[in-house]
Amino acid sequence: MDFRTYVKDYPNKEGYFGEYGGAFLPPQLIPAFAEITEAYQTICHSSQFISELRRIRKEFQGRPTPVYHCENLSRLCGSTQIYLKREDLNHTGAHKLNHCMGEGLLAKFMGKKKLIAETGAGQHGVALATAAAFFGLECEIHMGEVDIAKQAPNVARMKILGATVVPVTHGLKTLKEAVDSAFEAYMNQYQDSIYCIGSVVGPHPFPMMVRDFQAVVGIEAREQFIDMTGNLPDAIVACVGGGSNATGLFGAFLNDPVDIYGVEPMGRGSDIGDHAATLTFGKKGILHGFESILLQEADGSPSPVYSIASGLDYPGVGPEHAFLRDLGRVTYGSVTDDETVDAFFKLSRNEGIIPAIESAHAVAYAMKMARAGAVGSILVNCSGRGDKDMDYIIENYGFGDKYL
Ligand SMILES: *Cc1c(COP(=O)(O)O)cnc(C)c1O
DSSP: OOOTTHHHHSSOTTSEETTEEOOOOOGGGHHHHHHHHHHHHHHTTOHHHHHHHHHHIIIIIOOSOOEEEEHHHHHHHOSOEEEEEEGGGSGGGBTHHHHHHHHHHHHHHTTOOEEEEEOSSSHHHHHHHHHHHHHTOEEEEEEEHHHHHHTHHHHHHHHHTTOEEEEEOSTTOSHHHHHHHHHHHHHHSTTTEEEOOSSSOSSTTHHHHHHHHHHHHHHHHHHHHHHHHSSOOSEEEEEOSSSHHHHHHHGGGTTSSOEEEEEEEEETOSSTTSOOOHHHHOEEEEETTEEEEEOBOTTSOBOOOOOSSGGGOOSBOOHHHHHHHHHTSEEEEEEEHHHHHHHHHHHHHHHSOOBOHHHHHHHHHHHHHHHHTOOSEEEEEEOBBSGGGHHHHHHHHTTOGGGO
C-alpha cells in the first residue's frame, strides 16, 4: 500500500480505519459528537488554531523534545544503535500533554467551559488538569475509589491544578467504572463541556484527533534523526496501551522504508488476567463506543487485564492499530514484566534516564532486537519519565541490584 495519502484517507467520514473504529453512542450524544467532529474539522485548518498550538508547544511544553543516542545502552546490547525520542522531557513528564493541550484549545475555540474525563492511574487526569489550568477552563476528573487510594500523588497534583476529582464508588471502583461515570456526567452537561479521551480510543473523532495532536512526535523525531545521522532509522518502536504515543511516533514513518513495532505488555504470562496483550490474543468487538480488537470473554464482556504499567492496562486498543496490523505495516510484539524491569534499571544505570514503566516496555523490546543483531539502528519512543513509578519499583524490586 502507498502511504503518501494515508493520513488524509483514514479514517473515513464515519471514523473507520478499514473495518475498525466508528462511533457507537447513546442517541443523546450523537449530536454532541457530531458537533466536536465538525468543530475539529473546521478549526484544525484555521491558521489561528495552528499558530496558537505551535506557540503552546514551544513556550509551554518545551517542544521540540530531543532525540538522544544511547551509546552506553547500545554497547551493552551489541552493535545496534539505540536512540530515544525524549517525550519524558515534555512538560508534565509524558506525551499525554500533546493531545490534552490540543483538546483544551479545541474546547476553548468551541466556547466550552469545562473539560470532563476519567483517569485510571491519574496520568491523563494530571495532563488534562494542566491543560484546563492553562486555558482557564473547569476540569472534572472521574476516578475509581480504588485508584484514588493507590495514586495519591497524582490525585494531589490534579487538585493543586484546580481540578475536581469525582470518586467513583460502584463496581470494582477502577477505570471501567470511571469511564461510565465520566460519560454519564458528560451526557448531562454536553452543552457547556467537552469529554476529553486520553488515547487514540473511544468513538470517532477521538482516535483521529488524538492521533493528529500526537503526530508532532514523529514529525520532530524523523527530522531530528536524519539531522543526527544522515539516515532514517532501520526500525522504530513504541509501547501500546490505547496506542497514542505509538501512533504519534509511527505516522511520519509510514511511507518510509522503516520497520515499525508496537509493544504490548505480556505481564506475568499468557494466561487470561496475566497480561494486556490485546493484539496478540484479542478478537474483534465493541467497547467504550468503538469497534476494534479487544480482549473479551465468550459473552463479549471485557476480559480482566493486568500490566505492571498502569498506562498499558487496557483490554482494547486504538482502531488504527488493528488496521495497521491487518495491513501488515506494523508488527505487534510483547515483552514480559521481567524484561521491562530489566530495561528500566539498565536505562537508568547506563544512561541516567529513568523511564516510565510503560516506556520501559518499548526499551526492552529494542534491547531484545539489538541483542538479536538484526538491525543497525532503532528509534524508541520514551513516552514518559519514571518518577511516578518510584514507590512501586522500590517496594517490589528494590534498587535493582539483581538486574545489573
Ligand atoms: C498513558 C501512557 C502510555 C500509554 O498510553 P498510549 O495511549 O498507549 O500511548 C504510555 N506511556 C506513558 C508514559 C503513559 O503515561
